[in-house]
Amino acid sequence: MADPAPVDLASLRRSCGHCSLRQLCLPAGIGAEDLARLDSLVRRRRPLKRDERLFHIGDASSSVYVARNGAFKTVSLSEGGDERVIGFHLPGELIGLDALVGGDHRCEAVALDGSDVCEVPFDELTDVAAQLPGLQRQLMRVIGQSILLDQEHVEMLSRRHANERIALFLHGLAERLQHIGQSPRQFRLAMSREDIASYLGLAIETVSRGFTRLQDDGVIAVAGRQVEVLDPAELARLAHGGEPQQPQPEQRRRA
Amino acid sequence: MADPAPVDLASLRRSCGHCSLRQLCLPAGIGAEDLARLDSLVRRRRPLKRDERLFHIGDASSSVYVARNGAFKTVSLSEGGDERVIGFHLPGELIGLDALVGGDHRCEAVALDGSDVCEVPFDELTDVAAQLPGLQRQLMRVIGQSILLDQEHVEMLSRRHANERIALFLHGLAERLQHIGQSPRQFRLAMSREDIASYLGLAIETVSRGFTRLQDDGVIAVAGRQVEVLDPAELARLAHGGEPQQPQPEQRRRA
DNA sequence: CGCGTCATTGAGGCTGCTCAAGCTATGTGG
DNA sequence: CCACATAGCTTGAGCAGCCTCAATGACGCG
CATH class of the missing domain: 2.60.120.10 (Jelly Rolls)
Structure with a gap:
């Protein structure tokens, strides 16, 4: 890249x-x-x-x-x-x-x-x-x-639900990328799933499933370490403790 | 008092x-x-x-x-x-x-x-x-x-098991009390169970059960907010990820 | 091409959350 | 002085979310 x-x-x-x-x-x-x-x-x-x-x-x-x-x-x-x-x-x-x-x-x-x-x-x-x-x-x-x-790390780890932690992680990462002049919509994760899991206090499989879930809900498109944020507003909502909403049964979106 | x-x-x-x-x-x-x-x-x-x-x-x-x-x-x-x-x-x-x-x-x-x-x-x-x-x-x-x-807070929240978090919390608190010249063996918690639960990312009932468990195992004596550490070594061991009593074949990976 | 690493997916068990009911200490009013 | 009220803590039962174990798939590298 x-x-x-x-x-x-x-x-x-x-x-x-x-x-x-x-x-x-x-x-x-x-x-x-x-x-x-x-x-x-x-x-x-x-x-x-x-x-x-x-x-x-x-x-x-x-x-x-x-x-x-x-x-x-x-x-x-x-x-x-x-x-x-x-x-x-x-x-x-x-x-x-x-x-x-x-x-x-x-x-x-x-x-x-x-x-x-x-x-x-x-x-x-x-x-x-x-x-x-x-x-x-x-x-x-x-x-x-x-x-x-x-303190943002603490904020992540305080979340009870795995999906909230993952959403908050991606949301925060996007913000930081934007802050250094890179795209907050499309980026490549520098860290492995194992690193992310350790950082979030989760099992690696849970992280993987969380990514898949976000993709199924149309919030992101993920392929390995390549991530595209499709719905930043929804990602922010999830990161801040919102429940996943499906007014539009738009599951199964793929890149 | x-x-x-x-x-x-x-x-x-x-x-x-x-x-x-x-x-x-x-x-x-x-x-x-x-x-x-x-x-x-x-x-x-x-x-x-x-x-x-x-x-x-x-x-x-x-x-x-x-x-x-x-x-x-x-x-x-x-x-x-x-x-x-x-x-x-x-x-x-x-x-x-x-x-x-x-x-x-x-x-x-x-x-x-x-x-x-x-x-x-x-x-x-x-x-x-x-x-x-x-x-x-x-x-x-x-x-x-x-x-x-x-970072110690992060360390606590990273622990997967509630009992580890609680042991680490008590252990860290005892250390800090000692550092300011108070007894690390007997002290009164200034914070409620609810505060502790929030701090550790747990439900209040889980904190209560954890305290009870530590008491049943003879590690501490607890009555409301009054705490006495009976077995500091064991508390430290639990705080650092040790299992309560199960002798387990430890895998040691050396570089 | 085969190997190793990394990521995904599935099945099942267990820890911890939720809901709910007692219990204890403290305080308040009769 | 006691009955009652309230808040904080403990304990119990049941459920669900996450971890563990395991197998497969995708990729990069020698």
Whole structure:
């Protein structure tokens, strides 16, 4: 699938000022001087391949990360050694805030696709932010956004019915995709059904059946990881706790 | 009921330096000068009674709050107008970080007991923190702790079995109580069964049955809201996904 | 082309939700 | 001081939604 927003390769290599994600990382109030200071902090990491770890549990590096492209999942490992997905991260969304407390990561960040990542040492960031009020406020906003994503996850897991969780997941994902300039109607899931199931606290089969059900009801068209939202309003209604309605017996819609 | 930790009333009225929660709010690295600056920011609110709101959804005040005593719950209101408990806050734990993004609160904070609360305007706090590196780092630590609490909530909700969620809830609560200097073995729940059920995504009856089950198994003794942990090790084991008593051949997958 | 991974679909059992009835503690008025 | 009322918690019975187990189908890769 072609990238809808081709990026200037030269600018990819350097400078937050030219980064395609600038509006995401630094929405407003960042002057030229601030940018230069910020640039000096940011480290580019070598591109990660699929399934590679950005960091592991216990890693001491107290940095935060932002993916420029590709997607990540963060997973926590429970006693049995089995992974539990606690978050998905699209380009421009912060990764690694969990190390903010003890300085060591409580979860692992796994690339779901090939990815280019920026790393920002947190201590240096806060030091510089302390001298640049604009950056300071922006930092707080980004942290707040991260907190909000956590709360949306809680919101999902609080739903009693599997279909509500799934609808809310798709709805939220579409919103986030739109926010980074991609189509909220047609997209390819970067994560497996197993990842989704873990994230939603469901069995993988239940997720599969939920997708099928949404398709039968004419809300989405799904083929593997390719998803098309046919009825955004209905999807939003389901996500917010509405009962599935069938005034139009329009089952059996296929792509 | 007698307060187990009597507090000097004079110090309650003023000064973070003399606050009984100082070690919680400001664990380390805060000098005398920093304290004075911080003090100047903190506003004391009139004491809240049970069921009173600290703030409502949509409130514009961009402040964070810390309870000195008493406990709070934060709830989000879904479409139907029914509350959903998204967090419990013990003395010393931050409340109101959700307003960090848009400047308006996404949830309500409700007092579970009579409470004295400190309010800190967030913009002023970050401004002062920018000039005091010690305070800046401490602020990040406290925010990180708040994020960790959210992730523990996710951890609870991810558990498939009701009894695991309940054990994890009690275990986590005991840890937090110990952290603020109260007994992790004997305590009184500030929240109702309904609050717990909402927080854990369960029916109220399931919570009640879960408590009874833990009591029958000799793990806790429970009478209404009074709880005594009889077997902390077993509670921890259950909280971490252990089966009650079934010796089961564990599959260990090694890398 | 065969293999492995991932996704879908089916059948059956069990956990947890719903509905409903007691129980206990606290408070209120006679 | 006791009868009553109310709210919160516990307990029981029955049903349904989800998980488990199992088999098949679809795809990508060597």
